[in-house]
Amino acid sequence: MSVAIRLTVNGERHDLTVGATETLVSVLRDRLGMTGTHKDCCMGICGSCTVLVDDRPVSSCLLLAAQIDSQSVRTVEGLERDGSLSPLQEAFLTFGAVQCGYCTPGFLMTATALLEENPRPGRAEIVEALKGNLCRCTGYKKIVEAVEAVANG
Amino acid sequence: MSGCRFTVARTAAEAVAGLAEADGEAHIIAGGVALVLLMNEGLLQPSWLIDVSRAAELQGIDVADDGAIRIGAAVTHREVAASARLASVCPMLAEMAAEIACGRVMNRGTVGGSICLADPQGDPPAALLALDATFRLAGPEGGRDVAARDFFRDLYVTALTENELLQHVRIAPPPTAHRGTAFGKYAARQAMDYASTVSAAVSLARDPADGSMSDIGLGLGGCGTIPVWPQKTEAALRGRRPDTEAFAAMRAALAEETAPIGDMLYSADYKRHVAAVILERTIKAAYRRAGGGGPDP
Numbered sequence: 001m002s003v004a005i006r007l008t009v010n011g012e013r014h015d016l017t018v019g020a021t022e023t024l025v026s027v028l029r030d031r032l033g034m035t036g037t038h039k040d041c042c043m044g045i046c047g048s049c050t051v052l053v054d055d056r057p058v059s060s061c062l063l064l065a066a067q068i069d070s071q072s073v074r075t076v077e078g079l080e081r082d083g084s085l086s087p088l089q090e091a092f093l094t095f096g097a098v099q100c101g102y103c104t105p106g107f108l109m110t111a112t113a114l115l116e117e118n119p120r121p122g123r124a125e126i127v128e129a130l131k132g133n134l135c136r137c138t139g140y141k142k143i144v145e146a147v148e149a150v151a152n153g
Numbered sequence: 154m155s156g157c158r159f160t161v162a163r164t165a166a167e168a169v170a171g172l173a174e175a176d177g178e179a180h181i182i183a184g185g186v187a188l189v190l191l192m193n194e195g196l197l198q199p200s201w202l203i204d205v206s207r208a209a210e211l212q213g214i215d216v217a218d219d220g221a222i223r224i225g226a227a228v229t230h231r232e233v234a235a236s237a238r239l240a241s242v243c244p245m246l247a248e249m250a251a252e253i254a255c256g257r258v259m260n261r262g263t264v265g266g267s268i269c270l271a272d273p274q275g276d277p278p279a280a281l282l283a284l285d286a287t288f289r290l291a292g293p294e295g296g297r298d299v300a301a302r303d304f305f306r307d308l309y310v311t312a313l314t315e316n317e318l319l320q321h322v323r324i325a326p327p328p329t330a331h332r333g334t335a336f337g338k339y340a341a342r343q344a345m346d347y348a349s350t351v352s353a354a355v356s357l358a359r360d361p362a363d364g365s366m367s368d369i370g371l372g373l374g375g376c377g378t379i380p381v382w383p384q385k386t387e388a389a390l391r392g393r394r395p396d397t398e399a400f401a402a403m404r405a406a407l408a409e410e411t412a413p414i415g416d417m418l419y420s421a422d423y424k425r426h427v428a429a430v431i432l433e434r435t436i437k438a439a440y441r442r443a444g445g446g447g448p449d450p
Contacts, residue, residue, distance in 0.1 A: 020159035042193040057257040062189040132255025
């Protein structure tokens with residue numbers, strides 16, 4: 001059975017017909033060609049597929065697209081403004097917070113939501129917010145430093 | 154495209170009607186964090202999904218003036234963790250919800266989903282056992298109440314029939330002004346730990362005159378094939394002060410009525426040991442909140 005939904009993805013409206021069991025990460029990658037959102041464990045454990053739905057981080061591998069009709073989705077592709085990286089993305093480059101890069105979009109979206117909710121988080125709050133995202137290159141120190149740099153302005 | 158049907162229920166009645174029409178073939182979905190995981194793993198291929206995440210009667214947290222609590226089944230763990238009113242009346246619930254998995258799971262996962270999945274490691278079931286909560290089920294005959302302590306029947310088996318869904322959870326007002334509640338958990342990882350997690354939920358009243366404990370409610374996660382309500386352990390503690398003797402009696406009773414499942418990280422014996430340590434610490438925390446003093450656990 002197909003389900004008609006309307007999603008706003010990074011500010012752009014999409015009218016889509018999706019399968020009842022199609023996950024948001026599949027819709028983003030396979031239908032909309034937005035491959036910035038990475039698909040990995042498909043169990044909600046790794047955090048690679050984190051996107052923001054109505055500004056809150058969620059695992060897009062555990063979310064059926066049919067369930068979020070008329071809601072707004074933000075992905076890593078939406079972080080740039082007028083061709084410029086966001087301050088958080090710039091900080092990731094400056095601090096070397098990117099190694100293989102697979103986990104990076106998930107970390108960026110989780111940290112973006114944190115900074116929007118709490119623009120001046122302390123180190124403990126940053127670590128708490130990022131605790132569900134895995135970096136198998138184990139580059140956590142640089143990632144936390146990058147978020148901290150943005151938080152400290 | 155899958156052959157699965159998908160229905161959005163705007164009310165509990167619509168969900169009940171959908172369940173009846175599907176004649177046992179439908180699955181209720183709310184946050185999806187457990188159900189979609191099972192689908193991704195190939196363990197579940199639903200033929201009909203009924204989405205109750207926006208159903209009216211399943212929303213909201215209400216705390217009455219006397220401290221009675223109602224939590225809609227589709228309320229997310231994030232909402233429970235963020236409710237200041239709930240935290241003031243029953244700190245254990247906010248404490249429990251704030252430690253579930255991680256932020257993005259808390260944002261989607263629901264109280265009702267955790268209860269109905271009935272995972273023996275689940276945190277909300279342990280908390281609701283300790284609080285002697287009542288579950289309101291919506292069904293074809295209008296609905297019925299089931300005590301949390303009668304709800305969990307066997308591994309992933311509950312009192313729900315195939316034509317029912319969970320509508321809300323109710324918790325009675327505190328029995329006395331001297332009640333303390335606390336939630337404690339041991340996990341190998343701080344985030345997202347699952348198989349090896351042992352948790353303890355405690356609600357108790359402290360007699361201001363002699364410091365003894367009464368109205369003790371306990372709930373345990375990770376200590377058996379279902380969320381465990383350890384009645385003998387409650388009895389072993391009743392009427393005592395939280396001293397060395399009381400905790401020795403607690404450990405003996407606990408060993409009798411818990412049967413944790415060993416996993417790749419920890420043996421059943423080790424989990425039983427950890428359960429006693431976590432339960433003791435959590436009792437001390439609840440006792441302190443009840444005005445009993447004592448060092449931080």
